[in-house]
Each structure stands twice: as structure tokens, then as C-alpha cells.
Amino acid sequence: MRALLHTYSESELTKLLCEGEDTLAKSVFAELYDRFERRIYAYCLRVTGCRDDAGDITQETFITFYRVARSKYIDQPSAYLLITARNKCLNFKRDHTSYDQLYEETVPSDSTRNSYEQKDLLDTISKALPLLDFEQREAFVLRYWNGLEYKEMAEICGENMNVMRTRVWRAKEKLKEILAPFIHEISNL
Amino acid sequence: MSTPNSQLIHLYLDGELSTNLERHLFDELASNEELRRQFGSELALHKAATADMATIxxxxxxxxxxxxxxxxxxxxxxxxxxxxxxxxxxxxxxxxVALFSMIIGGAAVWLGLSYNNSNIGQIQTPEIKTIQSFASASPIMISPSSPPEAVPKSAHLYSKSFHKNIAQQYPTLFDEIKRQAPEISNNELIAHEPNTAIEIQTSVLLNDSEQSYSHIQSSSVAPNMFSVVEDNGLLPDVPFYLQTQRISSFGGIRSGSAYTVSAMYELDSENSLGVEFSNDNFSYSTTRLLNGDIQSYNISVQAVALGAAYRLEIPSIGMEDFVPYLQSFAGATVHGLPVARTALGMTWTPDSRVTLSGGIDATVFSFFCFLDFTTNFPPVIFII
Known part of the structure; x- marks a missing residue:
């Protein structure tokens, strides 16, 4: 069944998830989960800065999604999942005052396949991210690590596209400023 | 063309640059070494950023x-x-934590009952003939607009009429009450809170006259509970918050409300423990035509209570910003009578400072009440 489901679009799958009987719904959810797990986890990891919390939030996000999607049709599951994850991350941010310290302590790079220089740069970016404010950090993560279009970002964050463009731009400017010596060295290699 | 070159690089790498501006950027790159260096830096950052997704x-x-x-x-x-x-x-x-709350609640109940028992002795009674207890349930409101029975003018028969009215509407229940409490026939007076979901009454028949005593333990259900949890940041490093709740009875007694203030300490992200102060009150009054005369009666109750509160939030089964919770309270009134409350609701956090919640509140409390009857016969006042 899973092999067949692989050919379905996101919206077709959520329709099946909403209307299908229990066994089918579970298979459909498994397919959707496999499609979006990495994307949601990556977002949570980069925004919360902690593997355990990112795992917990990802778990809660998918559980929420399954329960809601069984009772009502969700047209864009990827956007819904990201919005849900975002809300949970905002709650996490609210509940953790020592959030940024936590970030620095618990985010090693996950890079294993990049070149040495790129891996180092990734490590450095990860460590510099807490120095951005939440909106800039989120915009950067959504744009580059989740690969979203500005239109999608605007929908998720409830802002217009220009605001999102500005946030990404400012995030990059600030990262460039922080990482200037490092980037210069890498770009000269 | 007034866009700074660094922003053009950003837009280009972002795939957002128009063809015209792209041409302009390339022209600039061809002639400007500093811009080329800047482009290299931006490219390195961009590559690193976009490569990360696959590695997580x-x-x-x-x-x-x-x-x-x-x-x-x-x-x-x-x-x-x-x-x-x-x-x-x-x-x-x-x-x-629930066990802890039960211990606190149990202590409060014990203290309340001890105090209550001492009060019974203060009632001046020549003789206590019967002590009778029974439990009843009256989930449906007894309409005060029901046509009254034409009865002779006496407190004694008024009481009978009251029961007869109930009997007409709830014959089975009434029969059960009569079966369990045959002594309660003519001269007891039961203070009813008619929309109570669960009602437990202990009636003490004091003598053969019109004097009687009713001790009521009542539960009320208030579906329109509303609360605001304000994270006011007064103690930024301490997981402490104040919570206020306004609880109004719904479709039940004529008017009733409880206002509670809780000071809660977050043990962890799900469990909070604290103290709660509450002011409960309700009143019921009605006027009816009885035997051609206007008669009215009212019941009013007020209870100021203090006790321990425990709150469990379960975000894992919530929905987006909506988190279900269960909050219990056990305490005692200033009269020493026990009070317990359980609220089941859902919180919604529109922003980081304010949490709104709604749900169902069930309160069990004992109270003193006084009944004030105004009739065309000499008034009978019960102060209990």
C-alpha cells in the first residue's frame, strides 16, 4: 500500500487521511510522516537549538497533525506542519528563558557529508544563530534550511513577503558580520 | 539601480534578482575586485546554509x-x-501530586466537618428525634413558574406543597426519597439549589414543629468558566504565575459566581502547584402566587475559601496553541467547611503574556444558608 501511496500528492494524501478508514489512514500518515519528518525536525532543531527539544516538538507536531487531519481536511499539510511546529517552538521559546545558552551548548553540527571547510562554516553558523533575534533566525532557517519560497514563509509567519525578505536579508547581514573573518578565509581557499 | 551591490548579491543567490539587475550585477563584478571578494563570501555562506538541510x-x-x-x-x-x-x-x-492534593483536601474536610459538628450543637433544640441522610440527583431545573398548589396558609403545608410539586415532576425520585427517608414527611424544609447536577443532603429533623435543619453539600457545573493566566514577568527567574478565574453558573441557579485567584509554581512544564483563594456565592430567589397571595423566598450562599491547587497541563495531546488541562482545588471556607473544585478546560495562548482558558468547573462545597420566607402568615426564619 505504501508503494502506491508514494505516487499521491500531499493534498490527495490528506484527503485520504481525513476520509479513509483507520488502517488506510495510518498508512497514509506513515507516508506523510516520512515525507516531512526531516524538514520539520530540521526546522525545530535550528530554531530551538536542542536535539531533545526538537525531537519532542517534532513528535508533538505530527501527533497534533494526525489528530486534526483525521477530523478535517488539510489542504496543505507541509504548511500546516510548519505552522504547528512554529507555534510549538514559540511556546518553547516563551517557556525557556535560558534558551540561547541552551542553544550554544547543545547544537553540534550534523554535517557528515560536507567538505571540511563547509562543515566548519556550518558549525560556526550554528553557533552564530543565537545571536540573531528570533524572527531573523526563523526566517533564515525557513528560507535556507527548509527551502521555502517567500510566499510560503509569509503564510506561515503571518507576515507579508517583503517583511520576510527583509528578515532573511538582515539575518544574512548579521551572520556575515559575525562570521566575517571565517568566511573571508574560506572564500579565499 | 540604487540597490546596494551587497543586496544585489543576496537577491541573486536567493534567486530573486530580475534580469536587468542581474546584468548590472555581472557588469559590476567584472570591474570591481572588492565586489568579487564579497560575492565569494556570500557564496560560501549561501552554500553552507543551503547544504545543511540534507545533513540533518x-x-x-x-x-x-x-x-x-x-x-x-x-x-x-x-x-x-x-x-x-x-x-x-x-x-x-x-x-x-494528586495524592498530595487528596491529603490536603482530606485535612481540610476533616477540619471543616469538625467545625461543622460543633455548630450543630449551637442550634437550640428541645429534642432531636430523627437524623436522616439521603442522596438525590436533580439534573433538570425545577421550573419556578409551575402553577402552585392551592393549599391552606401555613408553613407546614407550604413545605408539603413544595414537595408535592417535586413529586409531580419527579415521581420516581420522590418515591425513592420517601422510601429512604420516611421521617421526612411534613415538617422538614429542604433548601434546594434546583439546578444542581448532584446534590447530597443531610436533613436533621429537630422536633415535631416547623423547625428543621438542612445541611447541603452541593455540586455545581459551570460550563462557561473563563480564566486569564498572566505572565507578568515580576519574577523572571522563577517559574511562578498568577491565575485568576471567574466562574459563572450556566443555566443553573438564578445567579452564581466564583472568583478565584491562584498563585501557582511550575514544577515542570506540565505540573503546577499553588494556593488558591476563592469567593463563591450564589443566590436563588423566586416569587410565586400561592393560594392567592404573593410569596417569595430566596437562598443566598457565600463562601470565602483558601486551599491548595494543583494543575496538570498536557501539551502532548493538545492542538497547536490549545492545551488541555485539569486543575483541582481542595480547601476550607472561613467557616471551616470543606470546599473542593475540579476544572477541566483548554488553554489558548494568543501571545506570550496572556493565556486564556475555558472549560467546565465542578465545585463541591458545604455552606451555611439562611432561608427567609415572606408569606402572609407569620414569617419563619431559619438561620443555620
Whole structure:
């Protein structure tokens, strides 16, 4: 069944998830989960800065999604999942005052396949991210690590596209400023 | 063309640059070495950023854990055990705190009953002939607009009429009451809070005259509870918050409300423990035509209470910003009478400072009440 489901679009799958009987719904959810797990986890990891919390939030996000999607049709599951994850991350941010310290302590790079220089740069970016404010950090993560279009970002964050463009731009400017010596060295290699 | 070159580089790498501006950027790059260096830096950052997504690997047990909670079959069973342990731990915590609340509540009940018993002795009674207890349930409001029985003018018969009215509407219930409490026939007076969901009454027949005493333990259901939890940042490093609740009875007694203020300490993200102050009151009054005369009666109750509160929030089964919670309260009134309250609701956090909640509140409390009858016969006033 899973092999067949692989050919379905996101919206077709959520329709099946909403209307299908229990066994089918579970298979459909498994397919959707496999499609979006990495994307949601990556977002949570980069925004919360902690593997355990990112795992917990990802778990809660998918559980929420399954329960809601069984009772009502969700047209864009990827956007819904990201919005849900975002809300949970905002709650996490609210509940953790020592959030940024936590970030620095618990985010090693996950890079294993990049070149040495790129891996180092990734490590450095990860460590510099807490120095951005939440909106800039989120915009950067959504744009580059989740690969979203500005239109999608605007929908998720409830802002217009220009605001999102500005946030990404400012995030990059600030990262460039922080990482200037490092980037210069890498770009000269 | 007034866009700064660094922003053009950003837009180009972002895939957002128009053809015209792209040409302009390339012209600039061809002639400007500093811009080329800047482009190299931007490119390195961009490559690193866009490459990261593929390198992030979720924890191995995450999938199995989610599937286990949703009861979806998965290949690996190990994570299910981990999830089960986590849930067991949560319920053990809940059990421990609930036990603590029960101990507090039990102490409050004991103190309340002790004090209450001493008050019974203050009632001047020549003789106590019968002590009778029974339980009843009256989930449906007894309409005060029911046509009254034409009865002779006396407190004694007024009481009978009251019961006869109930009997007309709830014959089975009335028969059961009569079966269990045959002594309560003519001269007891029961203070009814008619929309009570569950009502337990202890009636003490003092003598053969019109004097009587009713001790009522009542539960009320208030579906329109509303509360605001304000994170006012007064103690930024301490997980402490104030919570206010306004509870109004709905479709029940004529008017009733409780205002509570809780000071809560967050033990962890789910469990909070604190103290609660509440001011409960309700009143019921009606006027009816009885035997051609206007008669009215009212019941009013007020209870100021203080006790311990425990709150459990379960974000894992919530929905986006909506988190279900269960809050229990056990305490005593200033009269020493026990009070307990349980609220089941859902919180919504529109922003980081304010949490709104709504739900169902069930309150059990004992109280002193006084009944004031105004009739065309000499008034009978009961102060209990």
C-alpha cells in the first residue's frame, strides 16, 4: 500500500487521511510522516537549538497533525506542519528563558557529508544563530534550511513577503558580520 | 539601480534578482575586485546554509515513538517501550501530586466537618428525634413558574406543597426519597439549589414543629468558566504565575459566581502547584402566587475559601496553541467547611503574556444558608 501511496500528492494524501478508514489512514500518515519528518525536525532543531527539544516538538507536531487531519481536511499539510511546529517552538521559546545558552551548548553540527571547510562554516553558523533575534533566525532557517519560497514563509509567519525578505536579508547581514573573518578565509581557499 | 551591490548579491543567490539587475550585477563584478571578494563570501555562506538541510538526521527513535503514540504499526518496537516509560513516569508524577492534593483536601474536610459538628450543637433544640441522610440527583431545573398548589396558609403545608410539586415532576425520585427517608414527611424544609447536577443532603429533623435543619453539600457545573493566566514577568527567574478565574453558573441557579485567584509554581512544564483563594456565592430567589397571595423566598450562599491547587497541563495531546488541562482545588471556607473544585478546560495562548482558558468547573462545597420566607402568615426564619 505504501508503494502506491508514494505516487499521491500531499493534498490527495490528506484527503485520504481525513476520509479513509483507520488502517488506510495510518498508512497514509506513515507516508506523510516520512515525507516531512526531516524538514520539520530540521526546522525545530535550528530554531530551538536542542536535539531533545526538537525531537519532542517534532513528535508533538505530527501527533497534533494526525489528530486534526483525521477530523478535517488539510489542504496543505507541509504548511500546516510548519505552522504547528512554529507555534510549538514559540511556546518553547516563551517557556525557556535560558534558551540561547541552551542553544550554544547543545547544537553540534550534523554535517557528515560536507567538505571540511563547509562543515566548519556550518558549525560556526550554528553557533552564530543565537545571536540573531528570533524572527531573523526563523526566517533564515525557513528560507535556507527548509527551502521555502517567500510566499510560503509569509503564510506561515503571518507576515507579508517583503517583511520576510527583509528578515532573511538582515539575518544574512548579521551572520556575515559575525562570521566575517571565517568566511573571508574560506572564500579565499 | 540604487540597490546596494551587497543586496544585489543576496537577491541573486536567493534567486530573486530580475534580469536587468542581474546584468548590472555581472557588469559590476567584472570591474570591481572588492565586489568579487564579497560575492565569494556570500557564496560560501549561501552554500553552507543551503547544504545543511540534507545533513540533518532526525533521531532514530523519533518515528517509532510517534507511531507508537498513535498506535501505528512500525518495524522497530524498542521506541514504544521508551514512550511507555515516559508516559508511565508522567502518570506516576500525576498520581503523586494528586495524592498530595487528596491529603490536603482530606485535612481540610476533616477540619471543616469538625467545625461543622460543633455548630450543630449551637442550634437550640428541645429534642432531636430523627437524623436522616439521603442522596438525590436533580439534573433538570425545577421550573419556578409551575402553577402552585392551592393549599391552606401555613408553613407546614407550604413545605408539603413544595414537595408535592417535586413529586409531580419527579415521581420516581420522590418515591425513592420517601422510601429512604420516611421521617421526612411534613415538617422538614429542604433548601434546594434546583439546578444542581448532584446534590447530597443531610436533613436533621429537630422536633415535631416547623423547625428543621438542612445541611447541603452541593455540586455545581459551570460550563462557561473563563480564566486569564498572566505572565507578568515580576519574577523572571522563577517559574511562578498568577491565575485568576471567574466562574459563572450556566443555566443553573438564578445567579452564581466564583472568583478565584491562584498563585501557582511550575514544577515542570506540565505540573503546577499553588494556593488558591476563592469567593463563591450564589443566590436563588423566586416569587410565586400561592393560594392567592404573593410569596417569595430566596437562598443566598457565600463562601470565602483558601486551599491548595494543583494543575496538570498536557501539551502532548493538545492542538497547536490549545492545551488541555485539569486543575483541582481542595480547601476550607472561613467557616471551616470543606470546599473542593475540579476544572477541566483548554488553554489558548494568543501571545506570550496572556493565556486564556475555558472549560467546565465542578465545585463541591458545604455552606451555611439562611432561608427567609415572606408569606402572609407569620414569617419563619431559619438561620443555620
Amino acid at each position: 538526521v532526525p533521531p532514530e527513535n523519533l518515528r517509532a515513538s510517534v507511531f507508537s503514540i498513535l498506535d501505528i504499526p512500525t518495524v522497530s518496537e524498542t521506541p514504544e517501550a521508551i514512550t511507555a516509560i515516559a508516559h508511565t513516569s508522567r502518570f506516576l508524577t500525576f498520581g503523586a
